[in-house]
Ligand SMILES: Nc1ncnc2c1ncn2[C@@H]1O[C@H](COP(=O)(O)OP(=O)(O)O)[C@@H](O)[C@H]1O
């Protein structure tokens with residue numbers, strides 16, 4: 001299964017979500033590959049690299065193969081294709097290559113590669129590289145912070161981007177279902193009111209195209225602390241403040257990936273979780 005984390009804005013939490021979902025699923029015993037499809041290589045260095053491959057994203061796209069493009073992170077079972085295109089040359093390459101926008105999709109679907117889950121992180125700007133990331137996915141996940149929750153903005157941005165790509169279905173690359181998660185919410189905001197507004201707006205503009213997840217992820221310092229410590233937030237959870245963040249991450253993963261078994265990691269990674 002391929003999940004692409006996307007938005008039409010930067011700084012909304014895409015990379016944080018990608019890295020933490022990857023870390024959680026790997027700790028649950030799955031083999032997970034993350035692909036850093038952002039020119040700014042934030043995901044590439046989110047966790048320490050244990051073994052660095054010769055190549056990265058550029059090779060994956062231009063050659064259409066994962067071979068020699070997969071680096072191992074310090075988390076067992078979690079690999080990453082690093083972003084190695086600082087000049088942004090790939091955007092141009094995709095634009096001028098007939099199958100450019102679907103090359104990533106086909107490269108990640110070549111079997112067997114042995115991964116249970118592939119997570120693609122994208123840049124928060126419309127362009128050919130973002131298109132390639134979106135078109136690779138079975139399922140799209142978009143963090144939506146409360147400040148961009150006005151109905152019009154949501155539909156103008158994300159839903160419009162997806163509408164533009166829908167004709168790609170004729171070329172064998174249908175756009176995956178979009179799940180939006182209300183993300184980095186502060187305590188002053190009423191989650192239910194926002195979720196309801198978002199659902200209504202999405203439904204009015206594109207009925208059935210988007211599902212707003214029940215799980216809401218609050219803003220919490222634990223996410224930043226875990227990032228600084230270069231560990232997923234569920235591993236940070238044994239510290240006092242990480243607990244709620246970890247619970248939300250797990251709830252989000254369960255809702256998005258109901259077929260995946262997360263019992264291992266919740267039992268082992270969060271000491272004292274069952275102690276009230
Ligand atoms: N749940 C959260 N609570 C508080 N801060 C967060 C949370 N998630 C992410 N952040 C912070 O928000 C900033 C942007 O996140 P990032 O994942 O880099 O966004 P994007 O990849 O969409 O640009 C980072 O400084 C990150 O540490």
Ligand SMILES: [Mg+2]
Nearest residue numbers: 014015038042
């Ligand atoms: Mg990012």
